[in-house]
Amino acid sequence: MADGAPKAVKEDPYSEIKAVLDQQMRHQPYERFDSFYEGEEFADAKFAELVPWGKDQTFSGLTHGTPKGAHTPHGWGVLEHHEGFLQACAVWRDGLADGPGMWASIVDGKEQCGYGTWMQGKRHGFFALVKEGGVYLEDYDNGELKKRIKWRRDKLHVTCARCGLLFVPSANTSEEKFCRFHLSKPDYDARYACCGALHAVNPRGCATSTHVEPVAEGDSTMAALAAMAALDLGGDSKQF
Template sequence: MRQMRCQPYERFDKFYEGEEFADALFTELVPWGKDQTFTGLTHGTPKGAHTPHGWGFLEHHEGFMQACSVWLDGVADGPGMWASTMNGVEQCGYGTWVQGKRHGYFALVKEGGTYIEEYETGELKRRIKWRKDKLHTKCSRCGMLFVPLANTAEEKFCRYHISKPDYDGRYPCCGALHAVNPRGCATSMHVEPLPDPPKGRRGGGRVSVFSFLDALCVLVPACFVSAMGCKGARNP
């Protein structure tokens, strides 16, 4: 599907310059729902001072993210995607929401396969197995499934803690308890697993400087690596 190969929205699309979003402003990590935060365009309504309205994505602290090209007064109402690592299960999906409910065809990716789902105003009508998933990989840092081609610096959906939790289960990087906020205090691009070294290769072999820098591009957020001249580094 085309949705898998591109970002769920473009922040500076002229669509958001219309009268409908004239009073919408960018906000980041504002509370929206229980244990959830929203990042994107919002405006004030009786529902709250920062009601999602425009592009943006919703995050649950236990590992769920929903990104949609259009939110209207707090409700998803357009094409987008979701990804989850809740309960230790990695899966994601692509489709369209209408007034907050899934409607039409969705692509569900889980357990190495892609399934086509059909919804009618939020009700699942059918699901069929489509094909083996060859696009997604698992982020080695946050654990979410992502498509490398759509992993750009414009939208940094990878959320992680800089430090591991201490003996009290608290992250020293931000002070959050793992049981309360395992989702992370920093954002960056997703990270692909490093390829395994060729079998039979022992220490002592020469590694080029360019190969070393390319590895850093995978391990270090792009905003730190781009200044080093790595191949493929993207400026945030």
């Protein structure tokens, strides 16, 4: 190479995969009324909300009856654990996540989320993991993590000021409301007056709405949350 000549830029072998995952982050994980769900495969699926599915978990989305249960996930939907975990997937088949989607967690106060595709209930292929201000590219083979490499600094996600989950503002629309919170603080018995749940059993929340972005410095956090509540909670409170 001649002196002073620019160095060749090394081609990123994961560039196309990263572009797909980046777009997945910016949109909601599914569209309820997509024509895909009108096909024969999901002809008997009906909408169910907050039905039990697994220990301390509820499912909201399309379900049908199988030997596994009367409300077996089958179609689009979101699985929520009371302690602060959710998995939203565009396709569930007979109770197993089997398509593109995302997960998010605030367990132990550690905010993380990820995007990718499940196959028969297991992560398969490439996922984007977001945690501690960074984004990592993961490669799974039938549920087994094969590789994790650092991708980029995270500039997309913010932390919901109400429920603590990481979210991308462009995906925070009224069509799907993934923010789950309690309408009141726990009392001296560590029980929420709004729904009667113990904090140790159900800290994730009894109401749903869109996420609340952090307020600018100098603004009143309580005033901002109160204003959001007045707009969003008129008919959106959902009980476990």
